[in-house]
Amino acid sequence: MSATEATARTMSYREALREAIREGMQADERVFLTGEDVGAYGGSFGVSRGLLDEFGPERIRDTPLSEAAFVGAGIGAAMGGMRPIVEVMTVNFSLLALDQIVNNAATIPHMSGGQVQIPVVVRMTTGAGRQLAAQHSHSLEGWYAHVPGLKVLAPATVADARWMLGPALADPNPVIVFEHGSLYNREGEIGDTAGPAGDITRASIRRPGRDLTFVAYGQSVWTALEAAETLASEGVEAEVLDLRVLRPLDTDAVISSVTRTHRAVIIDEMWRTGSLAAEVSALITEQAFYELDAPVGRVCTQELPIPYAGHLEQAALPNTTRVLAAAREAVGGDG
C-alpha cells in the first residue's frame, strides 16, 4: 500500500476505537478489555464487536453489572502490573464507580509517595442528543477534569479515536477517555501513522480563523465547525480549537489562539455552572485579559436535567443557533 493510499483510509469512529484497542492488545499482552457486555454482546455501542473471537474471554472480559467492582478491579490490576482498558458503558453509570476513580485511582500514586503507578484507561460514552432522558444524558467531563491525578481525553475526530488510545495506554497514570455518543457513526480519515492525533498533551486547531476563537471538545467541536461555516458566509472567520485533552488543559493553545483573534466563545455540553467552560473562561481572563475585545462567551447546556422530548432536549443543548448568537454578540458592531 502506498503512503497516499494509506493516508486516505476512512473508517467510522467506532471502528477506529476498535482498531486502536486491537493494536494495543497485539502490542502488549498485559493489555485487556473489560466491562459490561464488551464480549458476547460486542459492546453496547458495538466498539468491541469481534474482539472476543479474536482474543478470547480472558482478555475480552465481560463483567456483571458491578461498576464499582470492575472499575476498581481495573485500577487494582493496573497496580498489579497489567494494562487494563475498562469500558464503562456510559458516564451516567460511572457515577457508581466514582469512588474508585476519585478516591483510589487519583490519590494512591501521590498518597503512596510515588511507590504505586496506576496505568489504567477508563473509556466511557458521554453526552446527550438522542432522546434518552435525564439519567442517560449527562456530560460530566469537568467533574473528572477537576481531579488532580487523572488525565482526561475527549477524542472528537476519527483520527483521534484511532490514535489517542496508544499513548493513553503507555501513560503511567489513570486516563479517562470520553467518547460522545453521537460520534460513533461519524466517518473520517485516520492517516497511516499517528501524527498529531497520537499526542495526548495538545489541543488542535480544526479550522483556522482570525476573528473569533471557538473553544470546544467532543461533539461540540462539530457544532462549532458548523457554526464557523455559517459565520464564514457572513465574512466572519472563526477559529475552532478542539481541546482534545481536558486535563491537563493545553493552556498555551487557548491563550495563543485568543491572543490572535481577541474574542472567545466556549462551547461545552456540561451545565454552565461549574462547567469546564468556566475553567477555560477563567484561564483566558487570567492570562489574556488585555487581549480581549469582547467578554468571553459561553454556550453550555441549560440548567436542567435533560428532558426526553426532542424539541426540549435540542433547546437545552448548545445547538448551532445558540452558538451563532453568542458568536455574533462577541464580534458585535465591528464584526
Next chain:
Amino acid sequence: MTGAAGTDALRTMLLIRTFEERCVELYSAAKIRGFLHLYIGEEAVAAGIMPALEPGDRVVSTYREHGHALARGVPARSVLAEMFGKVEGVCRGRGGSMHLFDVAHRFYGGNAIVGGGLPIAVGLALADRMAGRDHVTACFFGEGAIAEGEFHESLNLAALWRLPVIFCCENNLYAMGTALARSESEVNLTMKAASYEVPAWSVDGMDVDAVADAARRAVLSVRAGDGPCFLELRTYRFRAHSMYDPDLYRTREEIARWRERDPIDAYVQVLRDAGTLDDAALEALRDETRAVVDDAVAYAEAGTPEPVDEMTRFVYAEEAAP
C-alpha cells in the same frame, strides 16, 4: 384467581401486550424515540403482583416499566402521551418511556440506572413506617441488578430495619447480552436474599396465578410488620433488550421454547378449562384492549408539546413542601 379476578388479570396482560405491540409500530414511525424496552413475555408478573397491592401502597420500577404502570392503573393514554413527549404525558414529556412517574397511583418511576430504584424503595418504606402508615412498597428490578452493590446494601438495610418492602426480582435470565450464569457465581437468587435474613420465594413468572398467590402471601407478611420479602419471578423477555439490540446472544430455539409458555396463551387455557372464558368473551376482551390502545394513540397524537420557555419548570419545587 377465580371469576372476575381471573378475567381482570387476563385483561391486564392483554392490555400490556397490545399496548407494547403498538409501541413497536410507533417506534418505527419515529413517534416514540430514545430507548424502548419491551415487557412482552413478562406480563404475568405485573398482572399477578399489582392486584395484591392496596391503593396506598407504592411501586418503584425500572426502565422496562410500561407493564408495571399499566397494571397499576396508570392510564394508557397518559403513558403513551409521555412516550410521545407531550404535555399530556404523566411527566409532561420530560421522562419518556424509561421514566414514568404517577404519584396519584403511587408509582415512583421509571428508573434507568440498574439498581437505582432499590434504595429509594427502602426510603419510601421507611417513610411509611416512621409515619405509622401500614403501606407496603413493591420494588421491581431485573436479575442483572443483583450484581450491583445497591441491591445488597438495600436488602440488608430493609431487613435490618424490618421495612415493608417487597423486592420483586424479574429474572428473565439475561441482562442485556449477559446470561445469569455468566454474571453470578451463585445463580440461586433466593439464597442471596436469605443471606440477609429476608424470606424469599422463587415463583413461575409465566403463571399469573402462581405470581398472584406469592404476591398475596408476601404482602400479608410485609404489611404485618415482619420485614421485607424477596420474590424471584422466573420469566423471559420475548423481544430484544431494547430496540437497539440485535439479540445475537440467545438461540432462536431458546426463544421459541419460552414462547410456547406464553403467559397469555397459558392463562386463556386456564380460564377456558375453568369454564370462565369462551371465544366470545375472549374476543370481547381483545376488542376492549384494542379500543383502549387506539384511544391512547389518538390522545397522544393530539397532545401538545411543552413550550420551550417552560422547560426549566420543576427543576426546583414550585410550592412549599407539604
